[in-house]
Each structure stands twice: as C-alpha cells, then as structure tokens.
Amino acid sequence: MRDAVLSMLLDNLGNFVSGEDISRQLGITRAAVWKYIRLLQSEGYLIESSTKKGYCLRQVPDILDEVLLTRGLNTSILGRNVEIHSSIGSTNARAKELALSGAREGTVVIADEQVQGRGRLGRSWVSPPGKGIWMSVILRPRLSSQQVPRITIMTAVAVANALKRSAQIDVGIKWPNDVVCGGKKLCGILTEVHAEPEVIHYAVVGIGLNVNLSFEDLPEDIRDIATSLRIEKGKEFNRADIIKSILQEMEKGYLQGLRDDGFAGLLKEYERRSVILGKxxxxxxxxxxxxxxxxxxxxxxxxxxxxxxxxxxxxxxxxxxxxxxxxx
Ligand code: BTX
Structure with a gap:
C-alpha cells in the first residue's frame, strides 16, 4: 500500500492530491493515508501537506526504492526483477548465488553500500553507503566462453551512453573494464561467469559507478586514480535515474552484441571512446x-x-x- 500511495504522489509530482482521492482510489481510510504519508516523509520524501488541498510530493530523495527504480523503466529483460539491499558484502557474490539457484535473466541486485566490494584478481572496490551505484546484473547469454570479454565491452559502451544521456557527461573507456573521465576511473565493471567451453550457464556483470562521492569520500590511496560524477560535474545526481538509464542502454547493447554484426557496431563505439587506441x-x-x-x-x-x-x-x-x- 505504501508503494501505491507513493505512485499516486509521483503521478502528480509537484501538484496536490487530496487525501480523499487517495483514500477513495486505494480503498483505505484517511487515517491510513496519513500513516503512509508520515512513513514516506520519514524515508526522506519531501511531502507538503495542507488541510485544504491534500498532499504534494515536492522532492524525491536519492534513495534506492523499488518504486523509483522500476517506474518508467523501459526494458523487457533487465531490471524486471530487482533485489535491493541497504548493506551487503558484494552484489556480485549475491547475484551469483541467485543465478545458481535459477534466478531469471535480467535479475538485478543493488546495494546502497558494499562492505566487501570486489574488483578483478581479488582487488577490493570502495563502495561507501548512499553515494554510488553498486549493482550486478544476471545474464544468460548465448555466447561461447571465448566470447565472454564481449559482455564487459557491451556494458562499458552502455554505461558511457547512459552517462551521456542522464548526466550529460562524455566519458572514455579504458580496455578492458574501466569507464574513465579526465584520466581517472569513474566506473569499474566486473564480469564473472560460470561456463563450459561452448556454453555460458550464467554471467554476472557487476557495475561500480562513483556517483555522489566527494574527493574526501575516496580513500587517500585511490585519490590519484579515481573520480566521481559529483567531482567531475560539481553537482549531485539521482542514482535511480542513472540506474534506469544504464539498464535501458545495457539491454539495447546486449541484444545487439549477441549477434556478430551487432557486436561489430558496438566495437566501433567502444573504439571511438577508447582512451588507449593508437597510444x-x-x-x-x-x-x-x-x-x-x-x-x-x-x-x-x-x-x-x-x-x-x-x-x-x-x-x-x-x-x-x-x-x-x-x-x-
Ligand atoms: P579492477 O580490478 O579493475 O579495479 C580495482 C582497483 O580500482 C582497486 O585496486 C583500486 O585501485 C581501484 N578502486 C577501488 N575502488 C574504487 C572506486 N570506488 N573508484 C575508483 N577506483 C577504485 C574493477 O576492478 C571492477 C569493479 C567492479 C565493482 C562492482 S560494484 C558492484 C559489483 N559487486 C562487486 O563486488 N563488484 C562489482
């Protein structure tokens, strides 16, 4: 019911909806409406209430809320099933568990914070609470295991396109798995697969994107090599909007990249954004x-x-x- 109240407020973002309309439409008492409004306010939703006019959602907080993440998400595979955690070891580790137990393709695991975020070769990935996109997507691609690196390439291009669209930023790609800005790492991609030579049982694609981290949020040892959208653009971004944009671009690229001719096209985009080509x-x-x-x-x-x-x-x-x- 909380989600239904929130959806009604979002449908009328910036405008008042009367308590009576909400109660009538959802079949709940006025007191119950008020209870959900208070709950949403406590979560950070800025809701103005007026005895005459009702309730008006003024501002949506930057929180990972299933309603915000799925609303308007224009995909048919990716993000149709989402698992959200406030804190977790690693979203890749969790997604692998889910994939092994049969989770469907496109399932997404997202966390507000990772306490054991992982990079390649046992390296760690800094993932503080509330500031970044730490998510993993389960894929079941019809590719051979030699073609696994394609998945990272498709994802890097998708992230770059999504950032252009949702954060108006032009980024570069550093082979194999970094999305960079101004020579620093903005996003890392970790693709892990369970495969036999001719068949991939599942692939888990982990994306770590520094969104609202300040310079001080970065540990000293990576300040020279890491950056965030906030550092680059001087403002904060809504993570849910960027997540949706990434999932949309990723699905488009995935469906294209599974075909050889489609992948050749993606590779052109990858080359265009490459910061190492010819160097x-x-x-x-x-x-x-x-x-x-x-x-x-x-x-x-x-x-x-x-x-x-x-x-x-x-x-x-x-x-x-x-x-x-x-x-x-
Ligand atoms: P990588 O091995 O290419 O890069 C890891 C290196 O990047 C670290 O050794 C460190 O130098 C640097 N680094 C660590 N944290 C950050 C950060 N927040 N921003 C920039 N540089 C950093 C890259 O591995 C792949 C990372 C994937 C992370 C995602 S998050 C969701 C998913 N779950 C999970 O555990 N990993 C993936």
Whole structure:
C-alpha cells in the first residue's frame, strides 16, 4: 500500500492530491493515508501537506526504492526483477548465488553500500553507503566462453551512453573494464561467469559507478586514480535515474552484441571512446608484461597490441597503464 500511495504522489509530482482521492482510489481510510504519508516523509520524501488541498510530493530523495527504480523503466529483460539491499558484502557474490539457484535473466541486485566490494584478481572496490551505484546484473547469454570479454565491452559502451544521456557527461573507456573521465576511473565493471567451453550457464556483470562521492569520500590511496560524477560535474545526481538509464542502454547493447554484426557496431563505439587506441601502453597480462601500441580490438573483445618488433600480440585480459600517468 505504501508503494501505491507513493505512485499516486509521483503521478502528480509537484501538484496536490487530496487525501480523499487517495483514500477513495486505494480503498483505505484517511487515517491510513496519513500513516503512509508520515512513513514516506520519514524515508526522506519531501511531502507538503495542507488541510485544504491534500498532499504534494515536492522532492524525491536519492534513495534506492523499488518504486523509483522500476517506474518508467523501459526494458523487457533487465531490471524486471530487482533485489535491493541497504548493506551487503558484494552484489556480485549475491547475484551469483541467485543465478545458481535459477534466478531469471535480467535479475538485478543493488546495494546502497558494499562492505566487501570486489574488483578483478581479488582487488577490493570502495563502495561507501548512499553515494554510488553498486549493482550486478544476471545474464544468460548465448555466447561461447571465448566470447565472454564481449559482455564487459557491451556494458562499458552502455554505461558511457547512459552517462551521456542522464548526466550529460562524455566519458572514455579504458580496455578492458574501466569507464574513465579526465584520466581517472569513474566506473569499474566486473564480469564473472560460470561456463563450459561452448556454453555460458550464467554471467554476472557487476557495475561500480562513483556517483555522489566527494574527493574526501575516496580513500587517500585511490585519490590519484579515481573520480566521481559529483567531482567531475560539481553537482549531485539521482542514482535511480542513472540506474534506469544504464539498464535501458545495457539491454539495447546486449541484444545487439549477441549477434556478430551487432557486436561489430558496438566495437566501433567502444573504439571511438577508447582512451588507449593508437597510444603507447604497457599491459600486464596473464602471460607477462608487454609494451607497445594499442592497435585495435578483436571480435572476441581482445586487445591487439603492436609490439616494438612489429609483431601483434592478442591479449585477452590484463591491466593497462598509459605511460607517464601514475601507472594508471
Ligand atoms: P579492477 O580490478 O579493475 O579495479 C580495482 C582497483 O580500482 C582497486 O585496486 C583500486 O585501485 C581501484 N578502486 C577501488 N575502488 C574504487 C572506486 N570506488 N573508484 C575508483 N577506483 C577504485 C574493477 O576492478 C571492477 C569493479 C567492479 C565493482 C562492482 S560494484 C558492484 C559489483 N559487486 C562487486 O563486488 N563488484 C562489482
């Protein structure tokens, strides 16, 4: 019932709805309406009440509320099922549990805070409460396990497009999994799969996006390499709006990227946003360290690196540093 009251107020954002209309439409007493209004106010919704005119929702808080996250979400797969946590170890770990127990494709796990947020190779991901988007999406793609890097590429492009649309910011992409702004990391993507060579049982795509973190919210050891939308744009953003935008772009990119011709198109966008293409870089991969020029990306999501002796090395996973930029 709380959700129904909230939906009515949202339908009339900035305008008064009478208590009588709410009570009649929802079949509850005026006293019950008042109880839900008080509840919503205590959660941070700015609701003006007037004995004559009723209730008016003036401002929506930046909270992760299922009503806000699903309202107007224009997708058919992603985000149709959402699990929200105020605090959790890692949304990727939780999404993997759900995927193993049969959760349907498109299920999203979101947390206000992660206390054991994870990056690649056992690294940690700083995820303080109320300031970022820490979410994981379960996919069941019809791809082979060699094509897994495609998922990260599709997601990076989706995040970039969503940020352009919902935060009016132009970002770059640093292969394989970073979305960057001004040479600093704004968002990291962690794709984990349960797969056999020819079939992927599930993929969990974790997205960590620094939204309203201030410089002081970033631990000192990452201040040189990390940034947030707030730091870049000098204002705060509503996370629910950005989440919806990411899910919409991600679904579009996912459906496109599953086809070879569609993925080739996404790769073009990825290249256009790449901050390493044509640059001299150093890559620490599983097979060792390489230096060379980033020449392009393969249809499997690999990086083609032209070494100094002219050979081209195809690298499937690794960490890139652009020379002279604090090793990042
Ligand atoms: P990565 O291994 O590429 O990057 C991890 C590195 O990034 C860390 O070692 C640190 O230097 C830096 N770092 C840590 N926290 C932040 C931050 N908030 N902003 C910028 N830089 C940071 C990147 O791994 C993949 C991260 C995915 C995070 C999401 S959040 C939702 C999901 N759940 C989960 O546990 N992980 C994913």
């Amino acid at each position: 001299r870089i150093r890559v620490i991969g599983v097979d060792g360290q390489f230096s060379g020029y980033a020449q392009g990306f393969g249809l499997d999501g690999s990086l083609m690196l032209r070494l100094d002796d002219g050979r081209v090395e195809r690298i499937l996973a690794g960490d890139v540093s652009l020379r002279g930029e604090n090793g990042y």
